[in-house]
Amino acid sequence: MAKYMLPELIHTSQTYEDFLRAVQGKGLKIIEAKASISLDIGSGASAVFVAPNGTDYEDLNNYSAVLKLTYKDMLFLSAGDAEAVSENEMLLARYNLKADVLKVGHHGSDSSTTPEFLTAVSPKYAVISVGKDNDYGHPSPDVLAARLRRM
Structure with missing residues (x-):
């Protein structure tokens, strides 16, 4: 499974929500980058x-x-x-x-x-x-x- 790494944060902008949906829609697993x-x-x-x-x-x-x-x-x-x-x-x-x-x-x-x-x-x-x-x-x-x- 492909992975996408990004810092854990709560951000409520529409752009960020769209980004998360796109990553999940492609079946990518999100892993915390820290x-x-x-x-x-x-x-x-x-x-x-x-x-x-x-x-x-x-x-x-x-x-x-x-x-x-x-x-x-x-x-x-x-x-x-x-x-x-x-x-x-x-x-x-x-x-x-x-x-x-x-x-x-x-x-x-x-x-x-x-x-x-x-x-x-x-x-x-x-x-x-x-x-x-x-x-x-x-x-x-x-x-x-x-x-x-x-x-």
Whole structure:
């Protein structure tokens, strides 16, 4: 049976309800994505969730499933939309966050990619998923100029 992993949260938007119906309609089993859950991918790859670490966040972004992927000798960390609260929890949990490639959290917003988190990850490369000229002003000039350029 195919599986779909997502953080456990209660969200009542119509979009989320439609999403859950679509996943269930396709016969996919929903499994909770949370810190310390490991995935055996095979072919020299493995993955472990390093967030979310909590269950009661004010901001939905902190429920983001943050995944560390190892493929042979390459390390990738995908931070989803995790913000500073979630980043701090990962640091406090003392996860090995070191990665060669970081998918920057929350589209490069200044609410994530804290200097402490960047120091722990210490990536060689950073990737930001963002639409050009978006209404949110992402990525943050501070994240680009003051944080990522120092890597």
